[in-house]
Amino acid sequence: MKLEFEASLPYQNDARKSVIDLFEGQPKEDAAVNNKVYHGNQQSLIVGVRNNLILSEEQLLKNLNAIQERNEIEVSKKLDGMNFSIEMETGTGKTYVYLRTIYDLNEQYGFKKFVIVVPSVAIREGVLKNLEITHDHFQNIYEKEPIHFQVYESKNVSSLKGFANGNTIEIMVMNIDAFAKDDNIINQPHYKTNGLKPVEYIKSTNPIVIVDEPQNMETDKRREAIANLNPLCTLRYSATHRNTYNLVYNLNPVKAYDLGLVKQIEVDSVMEENADNAAYVAVKSIVAAKRGVSAKVAIMTNTDNGVKEKTVTVKTGSDLYKLSNNREIYNDGFIIEEIDAANNCISLSNGNIIYKGASQGVLNEELMKFQMRKTIEEHLKKEKKLLKLKDENGNPEKIKVLSLFFIDKVANYRSYDANSNATKGKFALWFEEIYKELVAKKIFEDLDRFNINDIHNGYFASDKKGKWKDTADNTRSKESADAADTYNLIMKDKERLLDIENPLRFIFSHSALREGWDNPNVFQICTLNETKSEIKKRQEIGRGLRLAVNDRGIRNKDKNINRLTIIANESYEDFAKALQKEIEDECGVSFSGRIKNKRQRTPIKYRKGFEADPKFLTLWEKIKQHTTYRVNYDTDKLIEKAAEALKELPELKAPSIRSVKVGITMDATGVDTMYASEGFQSYDLKNWPIPDVYEYIQDRTDLTRSTIAAILKKSGRMNEISINPQLFLDLSTQAIRRTLYELMIKGIKYEKIAGSVYEMRRFEAQELEVYINDFTYAVNDESKTIYEEYIPLDSKVESQFAADCESSENVQFYFKLPSWFKIPTPIGTYNPDWAVVLQNDTKIYFVAETKDTGTNEVDLTKLHLDEQLKIRCGKAHFKELDNVSYEVVRTVGQLIG
Numbered sequence: 001m002k003l004e005f006e007a008s009l010p011y012q013n014d015a016r017k018s019v020i021d022l023f024e025g026q027p028k029e030d031a032a033v034n035n036k037v038y039h040g041n042q043q044s045l046i047v048g049v050r051n052n053l054i055l056s057e058e059q060l061l062k063n064l065n066a067i068q069e070r071n072e073i074e075v076s077k078k079l080d081g082m083n084f085s086i087e088m089e090t091g092t093g094k095t096y097v098y099l100r101t102i103y104d105l106n107e108q109y110g111f112k113k114f115v116i117v118v119p120s121v122a123i124r125e126g127v128l129k130n131l132e133i134t135h136d137h138f139q140n141i142y143e144k145e146p147i148h149f150q151v152y153e154s155k156n157v158s159s160l161k162g163f164a165n166g167n168t169i170e171i172m173v174m175n176i177d178a179f180a181k182d183d184n185i186i187n188q189p190h191y192k193t194n195g196l197k198p199v200e201y202i203k204s205t206n207p208i209v210i211v212d213e214p215q216n217m218e219t220d221k222r223r224e225a226i227a228n229l230n231p232l233c234t235l236r237y238s239a240t241h242r243n244t245y246n247l248v249y250n251l252n253p254v255k256a257y258d259l260g261l262v263k264q265i266e267v268d269s270v271m272e273e274n275a276d277n278a279a280y281v282a283v284k285s286i287v288a289a290k291r292g293v294s295a296k297v298a299i300m301t302n303t304d305n306g307v308k309e310k311t312v313t314v315k316t317g318s319d320l321y322k323l324s325n326n327r328e329i330y331n332d333g334f335i336i337e338e339i340d341a342a343n344n345c346i347s348l349s350n351g352n353i354i355y356k357g358a359s360q361g362v363l364n365e366e367l368m369k370f371q372m373r374k375t376i377e378e379h380l381k382k383e384k385k386l387l388k389l390k391d392e393n394g395n396p397e398k399i400k401v402l403s404l405f406f407i408d409k410v411a412n413y414r415s416y417d418a419n420s421n422a423t424k425g426k427f428a429l430w431f432e433e434i435y436k437e438l439v440a441k442k443i444f445e446d447l448d449r450f451n452i453n454d455i456h457n458g459y460f461a462s463d464k465k466g467k468w469k470d471t472a473d474n475t476r477s478k479e480s481a482d483a484a485d486t487y488n489l490i491m492k493d494k495e496r497l498l499d500i501e502n503p504l505r506f507i508f509s510h511s512a513l514r515e516g517w518d519n520p521n522v523f524q525i526c527t528l529n530e531t532k533s534e535i536k537k538r539q540e541i542g543r544g545l546r547l548a549v550n551d552r553g554i555r556n557k558d559k560n561i562n563r564l565t566i567i568a569n570e571s572y573e574d575f576a577k578a579l580q581k582e583i584e585d586e587c588g589v590s591f592s593g594r595i596k597n598k599r600q601r602t603p604i605k606y607r608k609g610f611e612a613d614p615k616f617l618t619l620w621e622k623i624k625q626h627t628t629y630r631v632n633y634d635t636d637k638l639i640e641k642a643a644e645a646l647k648e649l650p651e652l653k654a655p656s657i658r659s660v661k662v663g664i665t666m667d668a669t670g671v672d673t674m675y676a677s678e679g680f681q682s683y684d685l686k687n688w689p690i691p692d693v694y695e696y697i698q699d700r701t702d703l704t705r706s707t708i709a710a711i712l713k714k715s716g717r718m719n720e721i722s723i724n725p726q727l728f729l730d731l732s733t734q735a736i737r738r739t740l741y742e743l744m745i746k747g748i749k750y751e752k753i754a755g756s757v758y759e760m761r762r763f764e765a766q767e768l769e770v771y772i773n774d775f776t777y778a779v780n781d782e783s784k785t786i787y788e789e790y791i792p793l794d795s796k797v798e799s800q801f802a803a804d805c806e807s808s809e810n811v812q813f814y815f816k817l818p819s820w821f822k823i824p825t826p827i828g829t830y831n832p833d834w835a836v837v838l839q840n841d842t843k844i845y846f847v848a849e850t851k852d853t854g855t856n857e858v859d860l861t862k863l864h865l866d867e868q869l870k871i872r873c874g875k876a877h878f879k880e881l882d883n884v885s886y887e888v889v890r891t892v893g894q895l896i897g
Contacts, residue, residue, distance in 0.1 A: 001495050003553040005096065005137045008828075011251055011261065015086055015097045018071060018249040019235060020104050022084060024063050026055050028110045028691065028726050046196070048164030050205045051111045051232045067248050076246050082233040083245035085214075087587075089256035090239045090538070091263070091518065091545030095130045098210050098237050103142045105208065106169050108726060113163070113205035115229060116173045119216035124151065127173050127212065129494060143699075145169060152178055154185040158192040160201035172202065176217050180225040203230035210235045215242040240538060240586050252587045253538075257594050260557060262545040263523075263564040265579075266771075268378065268598040269572045270371045279329045281320065281348070282359035284311055288341035292316075295339050295346055298359075301325045314346075315339070365426075367569055368528045372405070372427075373434050375526040375567045379403045379505070380444045382523050385767055386561070387446075391550075394759050398551035399561065400500045403524040404543055405508045410468045412528070413458045413508045420467060427508065427528060431456055435506075450503035458508040470510070494519060500551050520546035520555070526567040537579040538586070541566060558819060560768050565598055572597045596771045604768035605788040611760060615813040616786060619837050622845045622884050626756035627877050629824060633743040638703075639710045641743065645735040646715035652723050652731075690725045700733045701740060711736060738865075744826050745869045750877045762820055768792060777802040786815045797852040797890060798833065804892035805836065811892060812839040817847075825873040827866060832874055832886075838896065846895055847878055849888045858888050 055063075061079045068075045088094040098116075105111045118124045131149050139145070146168035150159055152175075163170050179186045179199060186198045193201065209231035211217060215238055217226065226234060236245065239253075256262050282298040294315050301310040302325035312323045320334035321327065333350025340346070344356040354360055383401045391397040405427070407413055413425045424432075432452050439448045460468040496502055498521055522544030544564045548556050556562065568575045576595040583591040610616055693712070694705040701708075712718050712732070721728045763786075770776060770792040777791040777799050784806055785791070793799050793816065805814040814836045822829035834848040849871060853862040860868055871888055878886035889895055 001499055001551055001553050003133055003495060003498075003549065004555070005134060006555065007137070007141055009093070011259065012093055012097050012100075014071070015088060015249045015251065016101045016104055018067050019084070019086065019101050020108055021067050022060060022063050022233075022248065023053075023055060023105070023109055024727055024730075025059055025724055026053065026109045026726070027724065028108065046164060046201060046204045048201065048204045049112055049167050051113050051208060052206070053232050064246055064248065071249055073247050073250055080245060082231065083236060084233060085236045085238075085241055085244040085247045086249045087241055087244065087247065088237065088239060088249070088251045089253045089262060089545070090542035091547070092251055092256050092261050094237050094239070095127060095212070096134060098212075098235065099130060099134055100138060100141075101235075102169060102171065102208075102210075103138055103145060103147075106145065107142060108730070111208055111232070112167070112169055113207040114169070114171045114210060115202060115207045115231070116171060116210045116212060117176055117217070117226060118173065118212045119176050120213075121175070123212055124173055124175055131171070131173075133495075147171065149173065152186070154178060157185060157190055157198040160193065160198050164201040164205050170205075172207075176222055176225065179229075180222050199228065203228070206230055206232045208232050208235065210237065213238050215240055218242050239542070252589050253583050254587075254589045254591055254594070257591070260559055260562075261547070263547065263562040264559060264596060265541055265545075265564050265566065265594070266596040266598040266601065267566045267568055267572045267575045268374055269575070270367060270374060270567060270569050279320075279334060280309075280359065280361040281334070281354055283346055283354050283356045286339060286341050286344055286346070286356055293339045293341050295336075297346070299324050299330070300327065302327050368427075369430055369434070371526050371528060371567050371569055372430055373438075375403055375405070375524050376431070376435055376438055376506075378524050378565050378567070380438060380447060383447055383505075384444065388764075388767065389561070390759075390762055394761065397556070398500045399548050399556060400498055400502075400521050400551070401505065401523050402497070402519055402521045403506050403526070404522050405506065406525070406527040406529070406540070407508055407510070408529045410458070410460050410470050410510070414460075414468050416467055420465060422467075428456070428458075431506065454503035456506040456508065457504055460510055495553070498549065498551075498553075518543045518546055520549045522546075523548070523563070524565050524567060527569070536582055537575070538582050541579070560770070563769075572599075600771055601769050602772055602790060604770055604790055604792055606763060606786050607782050607788045610786040611763065613786075613813075615837060616815075618843075619813060619835055619845060620760060622881060623835055623847060623878075624757040624760070625881055626753045626758065627750040627823070627880060628753055629748050629750045629826075629873070629876070631744040631826060632747040632749060633740075634747075635707055638740060638743050639707060639714060642711045642736045642739040643714035643716075645739050646711065646717055646732055649717070649731050649735060652720045652727055690721060691729070693721065693729065696729050697733050697736060701737050703736070703740070708736075741827060741869060745872050748826070748873060748876050750873075750880045752880060758821055763818065775799045779806070781806050784811065784813055791816055795850075795852070797850050801834065801848075801850050801892060805834075808892055808896070810838050810840060810896050811836060812843070813837040823874060823877045825870055827869055830870040830874055836892075836895065845884045847874070847884060847886045848895060849874065849886075850890065851888055852890055856890070857894070858890055860888065 057079050060082075061076070064079070064084070065075050067073075086094075086098075088097065102114050116127055118127060128149075128151065135147075138147075147170075148162075148166055148168050149171035150163070151173045152160070160172075163172050178184060181187070188197060189195050190198050192198075207229060209226060209229055211226065211234060214236040217223070251261075257264075280298070280300045284296040284298060286293065286295045292315060294313055296311055296313055297320075298309055298311045299320055300307050301323070307327070310324075314320075314323070314336050316336055316339055318336045319330075320336070321330040324330045333348060333352075335349040336346055337349050338347040345353050347353050352360055379401055386399045386401065387396075389397045389399065407427060411425055413427045415423050415425050417423060435452060435455070438444060458468065460470075497504060497519065525540060525544050527540065541564060547562050550556055566575065572595075579595055580591045583589065607613075694708050697703070697708050698705060715732075717728075770790070772790070775793045775795055775798065777793055779785060779787050779789055779791060782788060791802050793802060798816075802814070802816075805811045814834060817832055817835055819831055822831050824830075832847050833850050834846075836846040836848055838844040838846065851858045851863065851867075853859040855862075860871065863871075875886050878884050887895060
């Protein structure tokens, strides 16, 4: 399979535009600019193509502030270095956005040199994979623009010459650990780079540096290393910034969740109950101080209200029997004999050793087995449900289901005997036992298609002999095949993993697997730890937040499908509270109410026999017809209106020019620079190269050259192109395109497609489950709708509309149109809200769109322009259907009136 990418997702376009507009006013240079750095003789001359920024910091700050105001972000008072932060929630396409922004910056301004800095092998492999799988997609968008990308490797420093000399888009992917230390090869003179430090070749190009997950690179040493690359600017992309330097775009978890850009999150809690019979001891923390070593441990204590958990501070010699209020279970062998701060453990007089984060006396293994059972069961239910899924043409839509188990010790999944032969650990044995039991049930027997050894596997670091081993933190792996092996299949073979005929469905991996790997079809995440996991909730859920894709690589946006289930060994309330606190601390926004309790999920059932109800059938016959559209607009009117839009554009300003004086020093170790002075001046540059204006606008509007020429001439602003060519082209294109869309839709004409209808069987194929909220409507009179108990709704105005439909004597039948009922338009598909039958003297059939604009009557001018245009298309579509009226209303009364 091949993953498909969408080129026009609004939030991704906003993120790209926010970076592109930083350089508004920067002219595009056609020719490569030579950047010569001398090293005493001709042999040590670097002649490279570099990025050339001519804007002053004053102009950049002005651009930055305009972007921040547009994006409703706190405005920066000073530029504070050339660092710019872009916040995008995990799963929303951060890597896609910054890779495409590279093409944009080249197309708009001619920038050619880019360095992507990553903190780990995992993220490096993810970036490389994305460069590979997006290549054809970007080549089609950017007219086969040549691009060359590579990974920096210390054994191949001569490749940096090609990076410096290349006149195409050059991308270098670098691990921070490869250049952050003075003794790294890149920072030492090298014979393969003519005695220069290899890093000089990068510095000479004045690259734009993109930092992926910058929160992992906030030490002084790492910040200095990035600054030493001599970046034109540094673009910092993350979902969890530690510091937001000059924030330009913000797509936080709340926005992403509310816009349906990531999966819904639900928690299935697996907890012990009434398990107070054993002597429970859990080590929370160990503190070494001048006055001695102490520990905080949780025990079960006697209280007036029964046995309750309590955390107490203990020292060597402390008696847990006394601290538990004389609970008899602690009376033998529960004196603290030693607190070992070096090894993070305590020793009890009964000989037991308990490590920090671990516990004894609880049903640990039983608990983990039950977590595993719940995970496998949820997996099989989802797989079974998705087998029934149909696409808009009634064909099976195959979506593979993956489940991810986080474990803290490799030995629990794979162990080795004295002869290094691999044997199954307890988790692998448990898994196979539970899976065999569940898949043998009649309801799941059709899912039993593969050998059990092939449906689960582990992904861990390995030694030179290929034996898996524990790693303390995979985000800090060194440059070695040892760490790269950990991620080989899950990183490099993502498409193969998504193939529904590939048997692998259950993945066991190290709990340190954090940023850098995710898969759109992870639907379950289960953490099986014998010690308390230090992994953050956001990192944990981040491995499965992406929207699922089908077997053709196309993203599925159905909220009912996109549900990530966390099987947690803590209460739903505790998990939700911890996740919400993380998001509030890191992003400053409230995530309250957005994490769902899996046990409160409610199926939405269609009323039995609704498809045979004459009221439904008559209404469905009226509205089921597919249509296609053609657009018709008056070219003279387009020229007139577009020219008027260009006249209203703000005055174009000339670029500001920045000058920097730098002294060059040379010695035996290489070439270095010394800052001398800086200044700027804003003036009109008369000789900026002007691209083919007509071709540029034609590529982005599909209008003829003669029409474009007429618009520009009538606007009276053609003479301004020499002031700032790129800014003129961009603003003109936007104004023309906006005018074109409005005229196209004003003159749109829909026609019925013979023999093509919305298939009623899709009601059966789409099984809905929702979480009851304030907007869900509880049905009282099932005879008036297709629903049995609940109608899933998204707003207060929709909920009130449903209530009014049910209580009104004038409404004979109504239902919410399903999400797959989509009308094609020039700006995307449109899904109307309601189908309604009114019974007065005669039957009247309506399709209603419900909107609340804060006024009694709906004021369409208060809606977003895209919404206005889609509503116009809805009117045109239903105008072609017999005896169906289309109205935009706030209440049922407005339909009747």
